[in-house]
Amino acid sequence: MSYVAICMFLMFLTTYLIRVIPISFVRRKLENEWIKDFLYYIPFCVLSAMTFPDVLYSTSATGSEPHISISAAVATAVAIIMAWRKRGLVAVAIVAVLVAIAVELLLPYLP
Amino acid sequence: MNEFIRGIKRGFPICLGYIPVSFTFGLIAVKMGFTPAQATIISLTNMASAGQFAGIRLIEGGAPYIELIITTFVINLRYFLMSLSLSQKVAPDMPFYKRAVMAYCITDEVFALSAMEPDEVSFPFFGGLMLTPILGWTSGTLLGAVASGLLSPMVQGCMGIALYCMFIAIIIPPARKSRKVALAVVVAAGLSCIFKYVPGINALSKVGGGGWSIITAAILGAAICASIKEVKRHHRAAMAASERRDA
Numbered sequence: 001m002s003y004v005a006i007c008m009f010l011m012f013l014t015t016y017l018i019r020v021i022p023i024s025f026v027r028r029k030l031e032n033e034w035i036k037d038f039l040y041y042i043p044f045c046v047l048s049a050m051t052f053p054d055v056l057y058s059t060s061a062t063g064s065e066p067h068i069s070i071s072a073a074v075a076t077a078v079a080i081i082m083a084w085r086k087r088g089l090v091a092v093a094i095v096a097v098l099v100a101i102a103v104e105l106l107l108p109y110l111p
Numbered sequence: 112m113n114e115f116i117r118g119i120k121r122g123f124p125i126c127l128g129y130i131p132v133s134f135t136f137g138l139i140a141v142k143m144g145f146t147p148a149q150a151t152i153i154s155l156t157n158m159a160s161a162g163q164f165a166g167i168r169l170i171e172g173g174a175p176y177i178e179l180i181i182t183t184f185v186i187n188l189r190y191f192l193m194s195l196s197l198s199q200k201v202a203p204d205m206p207f208y209k210r211a212v213m214a215y216c217i218t219d220e221v222f223a224l225s226a227m228e229p230d231e232v233s234f235p236f237f238g239g240l241m242l243t244p245i246l247g248w249t250s251g252t253l254l255g256a257v258a259s260g261l262l263s264p265m266v267q268g269c270m271g272i273a274l275y276c277m278f279i280a281i282i283i284p285p286a287r288k289s290r291k292v293a294l295a296v297v298v299a300a301g302l303s304c305i306f307k308y309v310p311g312i313n314a315l316s317k318v319g320g321g322g323w324s325i326i327t328a329a330i331l332g333a334a335i336c337a338s339i340k341e342v343k344r345h346h347r348a349a350m351a352a353s354e355r356r357d358a
Binding site for chain 2: 003004006007008010011012014015016018019020021022023024026027028029030033034035036037038039040041042043044045046047048049050051052053054055058059060061062063064071072075076079080082083084086087088089090091092093094096097100101104
């Protein structure tokens with residue numbers, strides 16, 4: 001097998017094992033209140049930690065070094081306002097991309 | 112069957128959101144020298160955004176197998192916590208094969224939506240929930256791989272924000288409803304920033320493709336919020352006890 005094929009298999013195996021082990025082997029309901037609360041907060045904390053501050057770097061042109069950009073900051077603000085007003089995931093994601101593109105296009109013309 | 116249809120309806124917005132993100136993955140993978148088929152297979156077998164981006168960067172650089180395994184492990188370690196959390200939301204007697212199927216699609220978004228279910232998560236519901244996101248993730252990758260070169264690097268770059276804005280759209284509405292969730296979001300974001308910017312501590316974000324700093328920020332954030340709740344619980348219990356004594 002080629003290097004790339006082996007790597008692809010290793011990525012799959014590692015990712016799948018991480019996901020399959022807890023759900024398959026933890027079969028009883030946890031009683032500890034602290035652990036239950038901890039697991040309740042995990043999705044929010046993971047998504048928040050992944051988003052901030054990395055979102056500010058996320059519109060860097062492909063091939064360039066990731067950097068904080070105005071387009072990302074403006075698009076993030078728009079996304080937060082839209083999410084606050086309970087707009088759906090898709091609307092938020094698409095509008096944010098369009099806003100980022102618009103800001104990138106406008107930037108050269110601003111003083 | 113109803114549960115399955117309900118799952119599909121809940122999952123469909125994730126599918127649409129995945130298309131621009133996986134499109135970007137396809138574009139980048141082909142630019143790095145992967146074939147469209149390879150890029151699509153990576154998406155189909157991993158269903159993992161950040162882990163895949165990091166993985167192809169390492170493969171392109173010819174990294175040793177062990178480095179690839181460790182980086183993939185660290186970036187995807189959050190799925191371990193999500194899988195553990197999901198184990199509490201399924202029926203205790205659910206057979207192994209159903210759990211093994213569900214495990215394949217524990218992604219950030221699919222997990223978040225299943226975690227917000229008020230009741231137990233059934234196998235048909237989760238099956239419906241994961242179906243269209245898998246299709247969206249793989250077909251988006253293929254489209255991006257084939258369309259590579261049609262879009263300017265600026266537009267390609269801007270599409271990178273789609274993933275994060277999906278995260279924002281998932282966490283903000285519950286944070287608005289619950290002050291505890293809002294606190295969790297703010298604490299985790301603050302810790303994540305500390306791990307990235309504070310000199311010395313930021314060494315954490317420079318290894319494992321940023322995976323360590325995310326997992327540490329998330330674990331600390333959730334632990335802090337759970338502990339605050341624990342303290343309040345004790346406080347309430349103590350108050351109730353003293354009121355009983357007074358009465």
